[in-house]
Amino acid sequence: MKPIFDWFRRTCSAPPLVVLIGFLVGGFVVIATMGDMLAPVLASIVIAYLLEGLVAPLERLGLPRMVAVVIVFTLFLIALGVILFGLLPLLSRQVTQLVQQLPIIFGKGQKVLMLLPEKYPEVITAEQIQVVLAKVGAEVGNLGQQVLSWSLSSVVGAITALVYLVLMPLLVFFFLKDKRLILDWFSRLLPQDRKIAVSVWREVDGQIANYVRGKFIEVLVVWLASFIIFALFGLQYAMLLSVLVGLSVIVPYIGATVVTIPVLVVAWFQWGWSSDFGWLAAAYFVIQALDGNVLVPLLFSEVVSLHPIAIIVAILVFGGFWGFWGVFFAIPLATLVNAVIQAWPRKAAAQ
DSSP, X not given: OHHHHHHHHHHHXXXXXXXXXXXHHHHHHHHHHHTTTTHHHHHHHHHHHHHXXXXXXXXXXXXXXXXXXXXXXXHHHHHHHHIIIIIHHHHHHHHHHHHHHXXXXXXXXXXXHHTHHHHOTTTOOHHHHHHHHHXXXXXXXXXXXXXXXXXXXXXXXXXXXXXXXXXXXXXXXXXXXTHHHHHHHHHHHSOSOOHHHHHHHHHHHHHHHHHHHHHHHHHHHHHHXXXXXXXXXXXXXXXXXXXXXXXXXXXXXXXHHHHHHHHHHHHHHHHOSSHHHHHHHHHHHHHHHHIIIIIHHHHSTTSOOOOHHHHHHHHHHHHHHHHHHHHHTHHHHHHHHHHHHHHHHHHHHHO
């Protein structure tokens, strides 16, 4: 055990490493204890990262930062208005219609499932089908109750949403306007001997910025491509399903698998086992293949490559800690861990 303790004492006694460890532990504690309260701040930081990708090019063209910030922030407010007053009401209507159709979809699926014991009696029995249908029926009933309870608590949700709608744009504006001031203030709080922390942060900061902007573009492209395909085929709830497909790319691997179920179920309910169902399923899987094999490598070529196992483990771990934000930032956080691991022995040996 003595070599281990000697290594630990020699490594962790280096001031730059102490600063890095303290910074990471402090950030973890703050997010773990106040993550819900800081949700508007986290969301605003993500949006500011996204919009910085538009502000910086305007600055390089010679515009003062304040002018560039005002232009980009105005475009952001216009886009926010389109989402609030155009997209959200449409999605709300389609969600309501889909929930109303769930009992009919369930009934049609029940008839199909009850035919399986007749065709394949040696594989599946009627009792097994009944157990599955009972569980699915219970889940459908719970979903209806959740929708009802959500509608009853919509007043509180509306008040919270209004508060967020006021706070978040203000936070985004000041994050953009006073970016250098905020970074300078944080740097004054840190000790002078912070070489490793600065080195790791510079690497991870670029990765996070590329990830947030690339992920936004990926969501937008997949959403629009899915909506065009669904609309051309005349699929019901095309906007709702395309939005779900677009948002599913936030969770690598898992999201695409989960969202495939409602897309195929709605298509099967509308057309059954027909050529329309087959062509739409084929087009949908082509979109998924192009996303994974063309769009993702193109957008995230500058992001550190992580093994799929590392990504899935990061999603499970950070999602368990911080919910949605943990899932969204799973890849950047895994990149942070990777950067610390790579910098640790090299920097420690140099001290």
